Amino acid sequence: MLESTYIHIPMIGATIEKRIWKSGVRTWKEFLSERDNICIPDKKKSLICAGIVDSIDRLEAKDHSFFARSLPSSEHWRAYSHFSDKVACVDIETTGLAPGHDRITVVGIYDGKEARTYVKGIDLEEIVEELPKYKTLITFNGARFDLPFIKREFPEIEFDQLHIDLMYPLRRIGFSGGLKKVEQMLDISRSEDTTGLSGFDAVRLWREYERGNQRSLEILLEYNREDIVNLKTIIDMVYDKLVENKYSQC
Known part of the structure; x- marks a missing residue:
């Protein structure tokens, strides 16, 4: 494309x-x-x-930053097939929804082969070195939530990559709603421990972990890993449909 x-x-x-x-x-x-x-x-x-x-x-x-600058942000998905070898699917968990008040608890990064989770109080600061390694970032609602949250806590990170916020191109081909709803529409399943969980549960799980429940952290990290792995699954499933939809408009 x-x-x-x-x-x-x-x-x-x-x-x-x-x-x-x-x-x-x-x-x-x-x-x-x-x-x-x-x-x-x-x-x-x-x-x-x-x-x-x-x-x-x-x-x-392979000058990804040129296309990141020159393409409208809503059309960054067009470059996916050319820069998918350096892609990071990114999702964060937080203590709440207010960037000025709440904090990041977990950042998940999936490069198509390995899913890694970075945890507040353990190794969260490592994302400062990790995120700039990639040429394409894929998120769901990341333009409004994930990336601004990260930038607020780690202002030294320069987001010059292509950024595919899947929420918007998915809407154009009939997949509206949150990530979990889109997964259901595409018949993508989750594990028994995480099926039915939402962002509010992620906040609850973190609070339980802070009170000493290690199992709650394990479930939270599994939930986050499934988020980032499913982002890659989704874009691979719908990319051709996005292309067909774009051409059909002429």
Whole structure:
């Protein structure tokens, strides 16, 4: 999908992009070879050709930050297949919903192979070194919740990555509601210990752990691990549908 994208080029919007697709041209290389047959102004063609040459160079260099800056945040998902080798599915647990008052208790990071959980009072500060290693972050409602919470507690972290907040592209293809509801719609199951748990339960489990219940922490970490692993499962399941939906709009 990224190599069929034009809206990241300065002065090129969704209308021009859709006109290009409607002409039968999808990829950057197709545009360069078929430019004379595309019905858009010559000035726009010149801008696009220059943008394509630059984009090809940036993609070959795996310059994720270029696409993170130039793509609208709602369209970062388009780059997923090109940067999925350096992806981190991220989810946090907190003591509540107020960033100015509540604190992070757990941060989970899943790179597609290993799920790791970082815990307040044990190793939470290690995320400062860990998160910058990735080129793409995947969250659910992370733009409003997870990443601002992390940035408030760890302002030294610079989030220059591509960020795919799955909540929004999922809505476009008919999967609305919270993460657990989306999992149910996609027939993704959870373990016996975590089925039916919510964010409010995560707060309760942490409080029980603070009172000495180690088992509550184990369940909380399992709950968090399932969140991050399921994020990867979901994007892999729906990515083609997101692409089809985008093309269907032209």
